[in-house]
Amino acid sequence: MAAAARNLPPDPHTPVLLRPLLAALAPISGTWLDGTFGAGGYARALLDAGAARVIAVDRDPLAFEMARPWAAEYGDRLELREGVFSRLDAYGTDLDGVVLDLGVSSMQLDRPERGFSFLRDGPLDMRMSQEGPSAADLVNTASEAELADILFHFGEERASRRIARRIAQARAEAPIATTLQLAAIVESCLPRAKPGQSHPATRSFQALRIAVNAEYDELFEGLMAAERALRPGGRLAVVTFHSIEDRMVKRFLAARAGQAGRASRHAPDAAEQAPRFTLATRKPIGPDAAELAQNPRSRSARLRIGIRTEAPAGRIDPRAIGMPQRKESGR
Numbered sequence: 001m002a003a004a005a006r007n008l009p010p011d012p013h014t015p016v017l018l019r020p021l022l023a024a025l026a027p028i029s030g031t032w033l034d035g036t037f038g039a040g041g042y043a044r045a046l047l048d049a050g051a052a053r054v055i056a057v058d059r060d061p062l063a064f065e066m067a068r069p070w071a072a073e074y075g076d077r078l079e080l081r082e083g084v085f086s087r088l089d090a091y092g093t094d095l096d097g098v099v100l101d102l103g104v105s106s107m108q109l110d111r112p113e114r115g116f117s118f119l120r121d122g123p124l125d126m127r128m129s130q131e132g133p134s135a136a137d138l139v140n141t142a143s144e145a146e147l148a149d150i151l152f153h154f155g156e157e158r159a160s161r162r163i164a165r166r167i168a169q170a171r172a173e174a175p176i177a178t179t180l181q182l183a184a185i186v187e188s189c190l191p192r193a194k195p196g197q198s199h200p201a202t203r204s205f206q207a208l209r210i211a212v213n214a215e216y217d218e219l220f221e222g223l224m225a226a227e228r229a230l231r232p233g234g235r236l237a238v239v240t241f242h243s244i245e246d247r248m249v250k251r252f253l254a255a256r257a258g259q260a261g262r263a264s265r266h267a268p269d270a271a272e273q274a275p276r277f278t279l280a281t282r283k284p285i286g287p288d289a290a291e292l293a294q295n296p297r298s299r300s301a302r303l304r305i306g307i308r309t310e311a312p313a314g315r316i317d318p319r320a321i322g323m324p325q326r327k328e329s330g331r
Contacts, residue, residue: 015038017286020288021237021239021303024102030053031051031095033056033057034099035100037058038106055092056076059213062107062108063080067080084129086217089226095229097230097236098226098235098236098237100237100239101234115134116179118198121179123177124179133212135209138150139171144167147160151163157204159189163185168186181198187286191291219323221235223248232309236277237303256275256277256316259279275311276309278306280305286301
C-alpha cells in the first residue's frame, strides 16, 4: 500500500476511495482492466499492488498524452487503449478484475477549454472523446421538451421545465456558446444557493454532460461487457458519484446475484437464472474521515464490488436496473 501511494504520479488528482478499493480487492494479481484511466491513479496503484498487467482504457485522448512521461516505466505491464465501456470485453477477456471510476475527471474539470465546469468560462463542449456533437450543439438544437426531459431524467433537476424554457428563450436571441452563459441562465431560474449547498447549475451541467457522452448507455453496456470479460472469481469494482449511477450499479449487481426485485412496474419480470455475481459487501464502501478531510469531492463516492461466478454471461433489460430512459426527439 505504501508503495502504491509513493509511486502515484505527481498529480493532485488522486482517485477517490483508492485505499479502501485496494484493501477490498487484495490480494491483487493477474490481469486487470481499468476502464477509466484518467490521470492513471488506479492503474498505477493496481500495478504496484501486484497486478501482472493492466489494460488502461479511456475515451479521452488527453489521458494518454498526460501519461507519456511515466507510462514507459511499466513496460508491457501497462497497455493503453483508447475506447469506451461498452467494448471492454473487446480489449480483454478472462480478466482477474475490472475497475470503473464513473463520471467526469478532475483533469477534465480543471481545463476550461473542455467546457465541463460551470465555475470557469470556456466553450460549451463537454465531449469526453473530443469528437461528435458538443453540449452547445445539444443546447442550441434540441427541442424545449427534449431539454426538459434530459435535465429531469439525467440530472434529477426539479426545475427542468423552467430551465429548458429559459434556454429556449435565450438561444432565440443568440446561440449559447460558453459555460458561464449557460450557468447564468440556469442560475436565473433557481434560488440563490445557501452556504454548503451545491452550485445551482450542478444538476443541469451533469445532465447535459451525461447526454452528450451517452454515459448511462455506456455504463449499462459496460457492466454487461465486464460480466462477459471477467473470469470466474474475477472482481468488478465500480466507484459512483451520484444517486442514479449508484442505483444502476446496485441493482445490476443485485439482479446478477439473484437478489433483485423489479426496479419498476414497467420493468419486465426476470426469469430465475443462476447468479452471475456474488456480492463482496452488503453495503457500499464510502470515504473515511481522513479522506473526507483531504478530499471533500469524495463525500458522495460509493464503491460496490461483485465477484464473478461460473454461470455464463447473459443479458438484462436496462429498465430492470433503473436506467433513465431518454425520450427521443419528436416522440
